[in-house]
Amino acid sequence: MVLLALFVTACTAEQGGTPSPAPRVSSSSPSEAEPSTKVRAVIDGRTVELADGTRARISLLAEPPSCAAAAALDFTTKTLLDKEVRVSSITPGEVSLILSDGTDFALLAVRSGMLRTTGVDGGPLTEAESQASQAKLGLWAQECPTSTPAPAPPSPSSTAPPAPPCVVVYRVNSEWPGAFQGEVTVRNASGELINGWTLRWRYADGQTVTQMWNAAVSQSGADVTVTNAGYTALIVPDGSVSLGFNASVSGANSVPDSFTLNGAACTVG
Structure with missing residues (x-):
């Protein structure tokens, strides 16, 4: 009778009692890091060509004014050319580049005053741009003309006939x-x-x-x-x-x- 009671109890627990907890499923592994590649060419201060030939613009960076374009190109070249970077796509034709030490290139360029932001409303980039402006870094240290200068007046020789000989x-x-x-x-x-x-x-x-x-x-x-x-x-x-x-x-x-x-x-x- 004792053995029968134990058997009935065991069956009742499996069929009508409280179900046993489900086995734990291991959580999914963290997303793999963005693929690493090299920058094989720098086109301008905010445009690069990657190792596979893809040409892309770096997201959230504004085109530099003409008087600061050469300095921006030099900065980007020294920072990215032939360097390993991790790439993530933001929008078609644009990328975000992360340097090997984990630094976001756009943030570094803005913080250094070499480039300005575009399409950004708040956040680290806006704060970095404000700090670079206050410290007069990079392009903030120079005054670029805001309009096309008026053409120089023609020389007298082109407006008046030569004096009689x-x-x-x-x-x-x-x-x-x-x-x-x-x-x-x-x-x-x-x-x-x-x-x-x-x-x-x-x-x-x-x-x-x-x-x-x-x-x-x-x-x-x-x-x-x-x-x-x-x-x-x-x-x-x-x-x-x-x-x-x-x-x-x-x-x-x-x-x-x-x-x-x-x-x-x-x-x-």
């Missing part, structure tokens, strides 16, 4: 019925030596040159052409030569209003 003074020294005597002075304002020259002008009132000294003269209608004599061929810079002449005239005797020397227009003095 010569100055001509024409005067009538004396007049008598049907004729007059005149003088022309030519000054070299070119700044260079003139060796041989031709002076031209045009009369408006039918004047005709009949004789000239210190130069040879020819005339076709109203157009007068004067060429140097052998002893007047050279005109030094700021030097001058004077020509005398006799001419006939009938009626008015206006002064020519334009002269050219070797094809260049002269100032009329």
Whole structure:
């Protein structure tokens, strides 16, 4: 009877009694660390190329201003090039890089003042940026222009024609019925030596040159052409030569209003 009672008790405990606790299931193993790789190229301060050829932008870092881009590139190159990093993807085309000592590169770059944050509202990155700004670190130590500078004004040579290379003074020294005597002075304002020259002008009132000294003269209608004599061929810079002449005239005797020397227009003095 005792044995029967024990057997019934045992069966009752297994079928209708309190169930035995379920066996413990071991907790899942911690997630494996992000894969490790190398940075084989640095494109700019916030863009890298990984060992497998993937090119990605480092998340949460703003593009540096142009005046700080070179320093940012140098910092990123020294910190990441050929270094082992762990990679985690944030958004397509962007990554987060963890250095071998566990430091987040974005946080390091912002804390050093080499790059600024973007798309961040609070947290360690915002705090690091505030501290770098207050300490005037990296790009915070320099003032970058906030707008494109206005183009430099064009040089005077591109806005104004060059000064005439010569100055001509024409005067009538004396007049008598049907004729007059005149003088022309030519000054070299070119700044260079003139060796041989031709002076031209045009009369408006039918004047005709009949004789000239210190130069040879020819005339076709109203157009007068004067060429140097052998002893007047050279005109030094700021030097001058004077020509005398006799001419006939009938009626008015206006002064020519334009002269050219070797094809260049002269100032009329």
